Amino acid sequence: MSKYTSVQLHCLLVVITLGVALLSEMGGAVAKQNLPKALVPEKKLEAKIVEAMKQRESKGTSIKSFNSIILKFPKIDMSLRKCKATFQQFDEDANGVIDRQELKNCFRELKINFTEEEVSDLFEACDISDEMGMKFSEFIVLLCLVYLLKQDPTGLHVKSRMGLPELESTFETLVDAFVFLDKNHDGHVSRREMVEAINETTSGGRSSGRIAMRRFEEMDWDKNGMVNFKEFLFAFTRWIGIDNDDEEDDNVAENN
The missing domain is CATH 1.20.5 (Single alpha-helices involved in coiled-coils or other helix-helix interfaces)
Known part of the structure; x- marks a missing residue:
């Protein structure tokens, strides 16, 4: 009992x-x-980015396959590396990073009309190395986020200008690539959507599935099963080797 x-x-x-x-x-x-600071969700900024992406996704994408994204790597790489001079221009103390004040000066010079809070949120979101300043790859990600946010027709930044017209077509290509991957247009890329994007290009066998999973894991920094645009951008800079420039700059600084 x-x-x-x-x-x-x-x-x-x-x-x-x-x-x-x-x-x-x-x-x-x-x-x-x-979690590292960069992986704690910046909910307010993330909501703005997702909403801006949804607005952009309503216009569709010109990209037809994942291979077409890969074929654009050399051109994107060349365009982004030209931004190095802009980075060095606003790195006023030449210490290899752009701090908060230098970023504010950069925004004023480029006529980017964001509020103090928005500038601070962007800095926090993109300074993933937590070195009190943004490296070159982080600066590129920030500028691309600015490009997306200023395209939001429901926001206050429709009339803002970055002052970097030669980069805008490259940033549009990156946005276009994300739109292609985000099949249901909810502002995030899931594992299933990544597999679907890869399978549209290949025969859809086991190898393509492994490739899709590997690419997805490289993007999904916080391991929540969903990739946002910021995570996609940081992964992209690694794919084309922009972050290697940061490592080389660090080595030079240590040796001097």
Whole structure:
């Protein structure tokens, strides 16, 4: 005969269930605190980026396959590297990074009309190295986010200008590539959408599935199963080797 009544067993089950749920929630909170600064979601900025992307996605994309994105790598690489002079121009103390004040000066010079809060949010989102300043690859990501946000017809930045017309076609290509991957146009790319994009180009065998998963894991920094535009941009700079320039600059600085 059981030492517990049915009522007692029911109460015990409820207590255990609540305990597990509480521990899970606490574990999630601790995990979030332990994440690098760049991986803690910037909810307000992220919401703006997602909304701007949805608006852009309503216009469709000219990209027809993942291979066509890869074929654009050399041209994109060349265009982005030309931005190095702009980066060095606004790195006023020539220490290899752009700090908050230098970014504000940059925005004023380029006539980018964002609020103080928006500039701060962008800086926090893109300074993933947490070195109190943005490296070249981080600066490129920030400019591309600015390009997307200023295209938002529901926002306040429709009339803003970056002052970098030669880069705008490259940034549009990057936006176009993300739109191609985001099949359901919700502002994020899922694993399923990445596999679908790869399979549209290949025969859809096991190797293509592995390629899709590998590319997706490279993009999904916070491992939440969804890739936002910022994560996509940081992955893209690694794919074309822009982040290698940052490492070379760091080595030069250490040797001097």
